[in-house]
Amino acid sequence: MDFKFGKRINYHPIIQSVICGVIAALIMMLFQVSLIGIILSGVAVFLLVSLGYYPHYLTYLYGAWEISGDKIYYYDMSTYGRRLKQVFSPTQSKFEVINFEDISEMRVVQNKDQITSKSILGTWYLPELFMPWLRPKYLIAVKTRGGRTINLDLSWDQMWGKKDATSEIRDAIAYLKQSNMMMTR
16 A cells, blocks of 8 residues: 655745745845845845754655555655755655564654644634644654654644545554554564
């Protein structure tokens, strides 16, 4: 069985960073700031977004991973350097692989008690889409035999209303549990 979750990294983070920098420069132009001030403010905002916001929240915004056969494919975003590389050169990012036999433990982590705009309004409120710290946590924590913990995010699919996301998530979790139990026997 094959399952795909999350969103693949693309050029959106770097393009969005450039756009934010240009908007900051245009705003500074309205205040008739010197040319050097306009350029510095644009560059500063670009750097803040591309080196601060996106690397910090990349795992929530672009946490693509797949299950295929007896392997899990995921983007390794464990360090700041790896996340930064994915922001600036997304086409160079390759999936890492975990064989089912290398998995020692799996668990589903879900924060059901967190109050969200969806629980109040019946739909997601715009800030939660772009401020991932407002989203309820929903992931599969996979611990390898080497002691490394890898978090496979499910919240993106659940939040964006991917068709049949809930049933696909449930099927993937059942498949992982069944496969892991078969490997440990």
